[in-house]
Amino acid sequence: MKGVFDVIVAVISEKGGTGKTTIAIHLAGWRTAAGSDVMLVDSDRQGTATYWVEVRNDLKLPTPSTVQSFQRSLRRSVLDLTRHYGELIVDVGAGDGVGIESILRVADLAIVPLQPNELDIWTVGLLDELAGDARAVNEKLDVKAVLNRAPTHHANTDAQAAQTALEQCQYIEATNLTIRERSSIRRSVLAGKLVNEWQPRDPKGEQELGAVYELTYGVTVSGEMFGSVAV
Structure with missing residues (x-):
């Protein structure tokens, strides 16, 4: 884990709808709020990050x-x-094999968001292979998976099944981070905001996305950043 020394962070997914753009824009938004010199590279032809x-x-x-x-x-x-x-965050198009392979060869860290369902889990094997190929030429590469858009009902066992599948990967590291499906996260992005800028405040959504920020950079989201005022 290189923490604050990560320069190129990619958010990748083989399947659409995993919430990768949501993660990418929160990382970029919070790094900007922290005073870092950040470029958000939108490599997804849907252009959601650019719209945001x-x-x-x-x-x-x-x-x-x-x-x-x-x-x-x-x-x-x-x-x-x-x-x-000083820092780049790259939102790679879902299923863009060429783009994923290309960015993995230069990235310091790749975040892989997965929904805890069978369709998403099936894509992990291919991403693990791509990560292995990239590691052969990019030894500094770390690849970490987080569960995203998980059901808020904690009796649902899909998240545990997904974690078990991730543990079989050779190059993708399973983390214990889970982001739940929350309307505050979805609505804040559509409004051009970060989850901590949305009203009413959602401490759980802020904490879950904040944990991904800490995983990525080795530092927590500051109180000032979480205290942003909604417009």
Whole structure:
């Protein structure tokens, strides 16, 4: 774990709907609030991260720089950007095998969000293979999985089944982090905000996404960042 020394952080998924963009924009938003020189690279053709930045700019909220780059040009673009920005967060398109393979070869850390269901679990094997191939040329690469959009009903056992499947991976590290399906998270993103800027406040959503931030950077989200005022 390289913590605050991570320069290139990628959020990747083989399947859509895992909430990877939500994680990417929260990492970028909180790093911006912490005063870091951050570039958010939107490599998903849906452009959700770019839309979020545009809405956030209209709200006059602290906003990371952003750029779009796709597939084969992604690796070159990312390496060029490291000359100008202290930190990069890359939101790679779901199922973009070329983009995923490209970014894993230069990333310091890749976060893999998975929904705790069979369809998402089936994709883990392919991602584990890609991570292994990338590690052969990028020894510094760490790949960590988090469960996202998990049911809020704690009697549901899908999350435990997903954790068991992740433990079979050779290159993807299973974590004990679970982000539940919460309307506060979904609505805040659509409104161009971070979960801690949404009203009414949702301490559980803030804590769950904050844990991913701590996993990524080795530091907690500060009280000032969690104290942002909704617009």
